[in-house]
Amino acid sequence: xxxxxxxxxxxxxxxxxxxxxxxxxxxxxxxxxxxxxxxxxxxxxxxxxxxxxxxxxxxxxxxxxxxxxxxxxxxxxxxxxxxxxxxxxxxxxxxxxxxxxxxxxxxxxxxxxxxxxxxxxxxxxxxxxxxxxxxxxxxxxxxxxxxxxxxxxxxxxxxxxxxxxxxxxxxxxxxxxxxxxxxxxxxxxxxxxxxxxxxxxxxxxxxxxxxxxxxxxxxxxxxxxxxxxxxxxxxxxxxxxxxxxxxxxxxxxxxxxxxxxxxxxxxxxxxxxxxxxxxxxxxxxxxxxxxxxxxxxxxxxxxxxxxxxxxxxxxxxxxxxxxxxxxxxxxxxxxxxxxxxxxxxxxxxxxxxxxxxxxxxxxxxxxxxxxxxxxxxxxxxxxxxx
Ligand code: NAD
Ligand code: UDP
Numbered sequence: 001x002x003x004x005x006x007x008x009x010x011x012x013x014x015x016x017x018x019x020x021x022x023x024x025x026x027x028x029x030x031x032x033x034x035x036x037x038x039x040x041x042x043x044x045x046x047x048x049x050x051x052x053x054x055x056x057x058x059x060x061x062x063x064x065x066x067x068x069x070x071x072x073x074x075x076x077x078x079x080x081x082x083x084x085x086x087x088x089x090x091x092x093x094x095x096x097x098x099x100x101x102x103x104x105x106x107x108x109x110x111x112x113x114x115x116x117x118x119x120x121x122x123x124x125x126x127x128x129x130x131x132x133x134x135x136x137x138x139x140x141x142x143x144x145x146x147x148x149x150x151x152x153x154x155x156x157x158x159x160x161x162x163x164x165x166x167x168x169x170x171x172x173x174x175x176x177x178x179x180x181x182x183x184x185x186x187x188x189x190x191x192x193x194x195x196x197x198x199x200x201x202x203x204x205x206x207x208x209x210x211x212x213x214x215x216x217x218x219x220x221x222x223x224x225x226x227x228x229x230x231x232x233x234x235x236x237x238x239x240x241x242x243x244x245x246x247x248x249x250x251x252x253x254x255x256x257x258x259x260x261x262x263x264x265x266x267x268x269x270x271x272x273x274x275x276x277x278x279x280x281x282x283x284x285x286x287x288x289x290x291x292x293x294x295x296x297x298x299x300x301x302x303x304x305x306x307x308x309x310x311x312x313x314x315x316x317x318x319x320x321x322x323x324x325x326x327x328x329x330x331x332x333x334x335x336x337x338x339x340x341x342x343x344x345x346x347x348x349x350x351x352x353x354x355x356x357x358x359x360x361x362x363x364x365x366x367x368x369x370x371x372x373x374x375x376x377x378x379x380x381x382x383x384x385x386x
Contacts, residue, residue: 067091067129069172071122071163072136074098076243077177077235079105080283081134086115093128096137097121100144102378105242122159123151126166132290133174135163138212140179142205142333143248149207156211157218164222167229175231175290176219178299180340181209182234190307190341193234193299203335216299223297231289231296236303236342240279240362241369245378251276251363254314255370258323268332270311273339277304278362281355288351296350303342304355320363 068085072078073094079101085092086109094106095118109115120126122137138155139145145152160176167174183191184199199209222228239251246252257264285302308316311327318325347353 064088065090066131067093069093069095069128069130069133069163069166070136071095071134071159072101072138072177073134074101074103074106074117075136075140076101076105076240077238077279077282077286078134078136079242080240080279081136081286082106082109082115084283084287086112089114092116093118093130095120095122095126100139100141100244100247102244104377122162123154125162128166128170130166130170130172133163133167133172134177134286134290135159135174135215136177138177138208141244141247141249142208144244145208146204149204152207153211153214156208156215160215160218164218164228164230168222168226171229173229173231173290174219175233175286176215177286178216178232178234179208179212180234180236180301180303180342181205181337182213182216182299183337183340184209185335185337186340189339190305190343191301192343193301193346200335204333205335220298229297231292232299233286233289234299234301234303234342235282236277236301236340237274238277238279238282238303240366242279243366245370245373245375250274250310250313251317251366252370254317255321255363255367256375258317258321258325259367259370261324263328264314264318264325266310266314266327266329267336268310269329270314270327271309271338272332272336273307273309273341274313275304275307275341276313276359276362277302277355278357278365281357285347285351285353288353289347292351296346300346300351301342301344302347302353303344304357304359305342305344306359307339307341308359316360317363317367320360320367 068090070078070082070085070092073082074096078094078096082092082094092115094115097119106117110117137159139147139152163174166172180191182199183195183197186195187198188195199213200206201210216232219230219232223230243249243252245256254264281304282302289300289302314327344354
């Protein structure tokens, strides 16, 4: 049931872009959420009170329970997001082609009744019925996205078109995992969302940077032209347990090298800066942005404004591990941004979000996890074809 201003009036839906439609004031297609709510609530009510496994679990009515698709859900950030959404009792569909991830990132979730896993490539159309979509599918580290640059661009662009088409059909809300890379090698510091960036369109990083920029364009155009309810999160460097140990990113490389007392590979002179956000803070920001009732529908930076040189990061990790590693210097990769720091004013004001985990605390948790893993279990990216 849709009121004149577009918000559904049927409790417990109350969504701005409800699936119900009206013709001349008559409901022609029912609101999914409102009509499903009695079914879901009765499912929970019928649980036998003697079922001990049910005791202590949160009962969620359909007003909160959503059918949520997470593309790239088996990856580093996607798997944590799925964990959080499953714990919050949503009906979660994790979709992944396992290009840069390991199945064991999510196998522990398979025993949960509100979780399912689909092997699928987002460059191909998909047909599901969902209320929310988090679009995370895309290789994220320079080594991974340059492995097959044409496929990377296809994943960003065709993946965006496919999830936006699905969101339009289902009237679902859809969030794009964008990146600080849209700012390129920034000439403005720190980077606010209003800065249009300084990106090389033809360099080795362009397949990722320009793919993500094109995806943002598609998201904004689907919003303006088709009223799709979109969210865009610009993620700054995020780290934490479950990073791929061979993704070549700076935190995973340095921790792996320091644990093994191997040389720490510094690219350039190490004076370039990055701002490192712990994965729990990031997932919290992403969920807040998705669930904020009125947008923002324009990009929002989520990252930790603490800015460190790469040399400082290396020294911190060596000291924390008491490692015997030495620094070894290597050429700076082409177009490697010289500095990066998010301006998070919008996230603070509109989402009430700011990071809670300081770098040393997040690194300690990440180091602890790296010490427990069997490195032999990790594969390089799966070869695939554009
Ligand atoms: P990740 O590589 O661990 O996760 C990406 C996931 O997407 C993997 O599971 C991979 O197998 C999957 N994938 C790749 N191509 C696919 C395709 N064509 N079809 C289906 N699945 C596909 O990386 P991450 O760090 O978890 O990044 C998740 C998202 O966040 C990415 O979109 C990335 O661009 C974005 N992001 C991450 C960071 C960061 O610092 N971690 C920073 C900026 C943006
Ligand atoms: N870097 C480095 N040594 C490494 C890996 C990365 O000095 O072993 C540098 C890299 O050149 C960049 C920074 O660390 O300046 C962050 O690199 P990462 O690949 O983690 O992320 P991105 O460049 O995408 O921000």
